Amino acid sequence: MKTAIVIPARYASTRYPGKPLAELTLPDGSRKSLIQLTWEAAQAVAGDHPVLVASDDDRIRTAAERFGAEVVMTPETCRNGTERCAAAVEAAGLDADVIVNLQGDAPLTPPWFIEALIDEMARGRARVATPVLRCDAVTYGHFVEDRKAGRVGGTTAVFGTDRSALYFSKEVIPWLDPAKIDPDNIPVFHHVGVYAYTRDALSAYGTLPEGTLERLEGLEQLRFLENGWPVTCVEVDARGRVFWELNNPGDVARIESVL
Template identity: 70%
Template sequence: MKTIVFIPARYASTRYPGKPLATLGLPDGSRKSLIQMSWEAASRIRGVDAVYVATDDDRIAGAARDFGAEVVMTSQECANGTERCADALARSGLSADLVVNFQGDAPLTPPWFVEALIDAMQADPSIPMATPVLRCDLTTYQNFVEDRRNGRVGGTTAVFGTTGRALYFSKEVIPFVDPAKLPDPVPVFHHVGVYAYRPDALASYVAAPQTPLEQLEGLEQLRFLETGTPVHCVEVDARGRVFWELNNPTDVPRIEAALKSLDAQ
């Protein structure tokens, strides 16, 4: 099964302009851009045929080529990463059985998260797309709650049925858990913003207009749910590693601390 990875990256982020080129401090004292760290993380995934940075910005493209990445230039009209992946696939003329959308703001994403998606879709050809979910420990759950309490949009939570089929995704912390009865791990699932799609699912997605819940929540995956395309959630295990995306500038210290912890293991 031929699998290619696109890392969609745009400069004009509302919450964090220029985010792909923001640098993070590494344990050895050096600094590296977010897009380079994400590309290096994606390059460690087993069973992938190629990894490309997909962007509409010459600054990001230039930086990516400088550290050795292949780049596909995309339209400035792409509304989200899924549209950018679809556009990159169409413009590049590449063929693939699976397309992976690997977020450029999540350098802490372990390769086995994506490998689990690929395995699930190989095992069940009826799955049009899949995405990982990670059960929250107390620290991650408290980070979610703290962000919302302070008016920040942090990570996304996912609710899914017994077969793994997604019911909803939200930037609110769902489902509600009584704070007086918090177990550890918490029965709240952190949605890891990585997707694996079959090409026909991507084509159907871009053929549909933006949907109401997608626009309200600002979550691209809701268009699949609202138009009737099943989204399969694959529960993954962090294996003791901290996972968090860089959604806001305040997330930089969290990720740098996680990198130091990872280096010490």
Template identity: 65%
Template sequence: MDTVILIPARYASTRYPGKPLAVLTGPDGTKTLIQRSWEAAMAVPEADAVFVATDDARIAEAARGFGAEVIMTSEDCRNGTERCADALARGGLSPELVVNLQGDAPLTPHWFLSDLIAAMRRDETLDAATPVLRCDPETLSMFLEDRKNDRVGGTTAVFDAGQNALYFSKEVIPYTGGKSFDPGAVPVFHHVGVYAYRPRALTAYGQWAEGPLEKLEGLEQLRFLENGAKLKCVEVDAKGRLFWELNNPEDIARIEKVLNA
């Protein structure tokens, strides 16, 4: 297999226990978050296979119920990247590319993953890459609203002139000072919770200890930066759609609004 999509999902989330089984209602009816994330992955034409990677029997049962293939992983996995590495080993998989689609992102358009895969195929020196999306004024206001209400919401990213990540944060970076911006000119980039890795990058990741910044922010991708590894940011285009992840119970209404628009 050339490209495999793994959807890491755990039940024991600190901020939102049971999140993968949260129910979202759209024009196609009521479905769990994990099912909508799986359907998003299945729409990616470059994927040779899609697996749900979990350590929880309830998530596994639900996933098999809607037709997903499941790889059971260790309970010791601390984040999605570790779970992907574990799933790769336990599933006996040997693809050229592994794509990690977080199980809380049902609004991820298939072309986000296609663009990410294309970037990895264009440059074989890339070990890992992740999409970033320039915020529009509405999305920036959602970020600022979450922080004002002391909610940990989406993640922002800053990167250098070569599109290599400099930092990721749950805070809104860079600081905008309450300024207003025209659509297409907002200097804040929303980090899309998707990653593409070559297997060697997953092997290296598993050998690194969890760093202080990763612990503080609760962001697994900072482990690459704390160990001097490059993580390429690939800018994607939402094509007029609103993109948001399910981070808190309050996000259900936001996502359902988009599903039903």
């Protein structure tokens, strides 16, 4: 099974313009951009997988090529990362059976998250798969804190016993009674913004109509669910590491503290 990793990165983010080029301070005092840290995370995945940065902005292309990334330019009309991945696969003539979409704002993504997705796709049952991570007390607190402050933070997922996704939301779901929360067993799953698609599923995505829920939530994966395509949730283990995406400028300090 041939696998490729594509990192979609656009400059014109609504909540955080220029986000891929935002620099984070490392423990030794050096600074690296978000896109470079994400590219380095992709390089750590086991196996021989080509890694491409897909962008529509020359500033991102220049920065990515400077640290050694292969860049594919994609149209500005791509509405989300999945559409940009599909455009990159076509533009690059990429020969891959499975394409992993590692969004450019997730430098804390451990390699074993992506390896678990690749293993799931290799079983041949899933056409779209994505990781979910059970929240610990700290991460759940971040979710609740963001929502109380009116900020859109991470995304949560709910899924059935067969691991097929039921819904994804920027709200914290399911609702929990604060008086009954067991901090050692919180039934809220953080959706990790990584996807693996079969080639046909990725190609089909652009032909599917944008749904109401996708538009309201601003979550690209809901297009699959609204059009009857199952999305398999793969539970992963953080192994003691903290995972968080860079969604808002305030997340820089959170991620730097983890780094």
